[in-house]
Amino acid sequence: MDNAKLLSKTQILVDSDLTRVPMHTLKLVQQDEADIQIPVVAVAPSADAEGATVITVADKLDAEAHYLLSARELGKTWAIGPSITTLMISTILSAALINNFVFTRYLGLCVFFGVTRKKDTAIGMGVTFTVVAFLSGLISWLFHHFALAPLKLEFLQIIAFIGVVACLVQASDSILRKIRPTLHRKFGIYLVLITTNCIILAVPLLNASKHAGFVESISLSMGAGLGFALALFLMSCAREKVELAPVPPVFRGLPVAFIIAGLFALSFLGFSGLKLFF
Amino acid sequence: MSVTPPTVSVLLTRGLFSENPVFRLALSLCPAVAVTTAVENGLMLGIAVFFVQVLSSMTASIFKKWINPKIRIPVYTIIIALWVTVMDMLLAAYFPSTYEKVGLYVKLIVAFAIIISRMELFAAKNPVLPSTFDGVGMGLGFLLAMLLAGAFRELLGNGSFFGYPLVHFQPLFLLVLPAGGFFTIGLIMALFNWVDLLRGNTLPKASGGHG
Amino acid sequence: MSGCQGCKPKNLSPPPSGRDLVKITIGLTIVCLISAALLGGLYSFTEPAKLRNGKAREAATLRALLEVPETGRIEEIRRYLTNDLRAVYLTPKFLIGLDENGIEKTREPVPEGLDEQKRDEWARARQPSRYVGRFFVGKQGEQVLGYVVEGVTTGYKAKVRFFVAMDGQMNLRGVEILEHEEDPGLGGEIVKRYFKNQFAGRSADEVQGIQVVKDPLVAEWKAALESLGPTPLSAWLPQHREELGRHKVIYAITGSTISSQAVTTGVQKTIANFRKRLELLKGAL
Known part of the structure; x- marks a missing residue:
């Protein structure tokens, strides 16, 4: 055809x-x-x-x-x-900008606030997360599509997906420790934190609930990771500057960070109308 | 940890203010921002988290002798996932309209740092009853946080409370939007800090949650 | 506020020995099996309850939309599409296959006593096809009270599913939003009466050409729209027919023109397609 x-x-x-x-x-x-x-x-x-x-x-x-x-x-x-590439690009853009997981869906906040005090930690987490999100989204989709759904075991989704993430994190940790110890010293701590990141569980859950196909699922995973990395980077830039500013004592630390996040969320609202098609 | 477990009243109340999981320990922030657009949603999720917290802490304490320390994190995670799925199924079956709004966030309770940290820090080392009370205290603290934020956002953002309109306009609609959630939590955190100052405690140094 | 209270402690202990690995694996497997068994047991209870509640709510919505009396009933007709793009319909009594021109080709009686899922499986086994949509007919005896068609449209954010209710003469009885992911307070307002009730009482032809405008919704018309729901349509329409005639447009939700237009276009398309299909099916129903 x-x-x-x-x-x-x-x-x-x-x-x-x-x-x-x-x-x-x-x-x-x-x-x-x-x-x-x-x-x-x-x-x-x-x-x-x-x-x-x-x-x-x-x-x-x-x-x-x-x-x-x-x-x-x-x-x-x-x-x-729409062609496959259009579908991929629009899903990635949607997950990264229009429905940014931090600023629009408010997921991954615990880690978000913890890691954005400095630019380096933010970038480290961003990179690690994108890789893990992509891989775990991929594996979770395979698991759901070929095991859970045909056997009508969807109610085991939550356990299955968090299991995939945990195993992936553990495996990455061990592999990285053996193959590239320097990288492991740099990124290892972030790996551990990823398991308590809501986003990493939300991505496969969303894919499963939408009955998304393979392309859509991996695009969503990639978009989620990229969007999170972007959010981390932006936030860390802002926070590094604010650390040096005269903030009232009761606001110092997390409260002002939340206000900053709120301002970013407002600006991301501007992406809401982004459409790739006419 | 302390040699004698703290008294019941301390266990039950410290989660409300001094160690409030959301506003002081800065844990489980995602739902605090996301679901508190209305008091009702916050309440339902708060109750769900309450039960998962209590049941998980209880389970971890009951089985603490059988859990091999090397695999305790995965086992805790499975325990939490088990109770979360139970909660999810019950909500979906018997409270469908609420489930539509909070469904995704119920599933994400698994990733809430607070539950696993309570299990690790307290339930694993303490007898069943104090662990349960600790769970109750933390759960109540979370519920309080949800109610506070939800009330603030719904009252000022939507002019209603629990769905009943109090004023017939929307005073500060911004609060209902995602950005408003962030502002609300920031403001309430500052409020908690301020109350702390008034009580004569020194403020913690500028922190960042997971630092 | 101490830092890192939720972090997992870094694993500084040496990697486990062979025996340890076996113990760990067995331990984890046992925990997983117990959890899965518990969940499976609970699932067998709660899943039927969830489905039943879902069905009950759906039936209540349909009955309210069509004002079906106690003695009346609602029949569901499911639509399937074969691989060579022919339509197949599953009514309560028959499985009807149409050819490419929409002429009835096959008609088979449906076996008795099958539950919903089994009927669906049976239909797709007899005529290899996939499910694509459905509509409902409200009946009292053999008289048709009205139709409710399920439709889907792409809203501002994601898909919006809805019901469009019509009477036998193709006048709209109402629109009900089933599922959406729009923003609360903005696109999410499509579920509110002051928006969705703007379709009720109009003829299908009028809705087909109706425009969505950004003009503000006057207070009296809004109040009238809000009263439809608590007041059934049969009582509301005579009181407000004249007003309905004065407002020959759909007033968009403030700040959500796209969502408002999406729902309107979706309703228009659903009605248009349904009318074409109903022509072919009139006899079968």
Whole structure:
């Protein structure tokens, strides 16, 4: 099956010449509503691409939905919808910015406040976390998809996922200790702290509850890690400066850190409307 | 740790103020910010955490002789995960509307530092009854924190309390948003510090939770 | 406030010996098995209760939307899609397969006494397909009181699931939001009466072309909308028909135009698709 592209809300670009095909033999349906045809209104040769055709339809098409276009006479079908890379990028951006796990979903705060007093610790944790989040998201998805779901053992999710994380952290700790002791001295402490980081459990739980596919799951894991690392870095920059500022005694330490976090959260609200599609 | 366990009244009350898990020990902050948009949500989650805390501390204390020290952290984690899943199932079955709002956070109780730290610091070394009381004290402290934050945000942010509108406008809507949660916790923490100052205690040096 | 009170203590002890490893493994396995057994036992109790409560709440919502009397009933019709894109419908009595042109091709009686899950499995075994949607019919005797169609749309943040209720003449009875992940106070307001009730009482054709505007919602209309719910539609409509005619738009939620538009578009699409399908199914129901 070939792919066709959405040009606008009502137009599709197909890379074959369909101008000779009678319009009523062209069938466009939305994947889950395939028993209902979307009326094709016009077929015209593309002005930009050679040998390509622009199909205009009556209804407004959704850039995030999947459609199928078939031309019976030519015996060909085209799939229209967001590509895998678009899905990946939009999921990563969503998890990192729009639904940032710290500033929008308020997860991982315990570690967040602990580690952001200095830039170095923040960066160290950020890097370690992204790696662990990605791996644990990946393994948890495999475990859920191939073991828990088929055996209808979903109620063991919580134990299973935290188990995966614990094992992964333990394994990483041992491996890192043997292979790269210097790295281990630097990042080892963060590994241990990751197990009490809410985000590391939230990611596989979210994936499982959404019945996310493989690509979506690893994109979410990566986005969560990157978003967390970003939040850590920003916060540590701010806090390092505030340490030197005259803060009232009752606010010194955590209270002012929370206020700073609140300000960051406000600014991240600005990402809310970010959409990749038209 | 102390040779004689602290008295029952100390166990039960220190979690409320002097060692309040959220505002003084800075543990389990995620739900404090996330779920306190309304008193009702905070209350339900606080109750859930209360039960998990008490039951986990109890279980850890009962079985402390059988738990091999080398695997105590994984075993504690499994105990907590067990009770959390129980809580999760019960909520989902019998309190569905609450479960819709706090569901994800109930599942995350497993990662709450407070529960595992109480097990490690207290329940593992003390007899069952004091451990239970310690769990009760900490659980109550957490519940209090949730109620305080929830009341603050709902009253000032939404003009209501427990869903009942007290004023017919939203005074400071910002407080209902995520950012407001952060502000609320920061302010209440400062408040606790201030009360501490008034009582004549010196403030702890600028700390960062897990330092 | 001492630091690091929640940290796991760093493991400074030497790695465990062979015998220790065996003891550890056995210990952990036993703990895991006991936990899993306990959870499994509890699950067998709570899962049926959870499903039952879910069903009960759903039934209550449907009955309220269609004002089904005690003597009436609600029937669920599930829609499936085969691999070659043909529609299959599972009604309480029959499994009906349509061909590509929507003409009825096969009709099989459903075996008696199967529970919901088994019916679903049976249907998908008889006609290899996947479940894609459903709607409900409210009936009293053989008379159709109305339809409730389940729809999905993409909101500001994630998917929004909802019910659209219509009577036999394709006039809307109401919209009920089932699931959403919108922000509380902003997109989350779609569940409030002053928004979702704006669809009730209008004809399907009117809703098809209705616009979402950013104009403010006047206080009297808002109060009228809030009263629908406690007052059933049959009593509310005669009182407010004239007012409904004066407000021929959907007033968006302040600060949430996208969510408001998403729900409106979703309702429009759901109605349009349902009407096309109902034409083909009229006889079968």
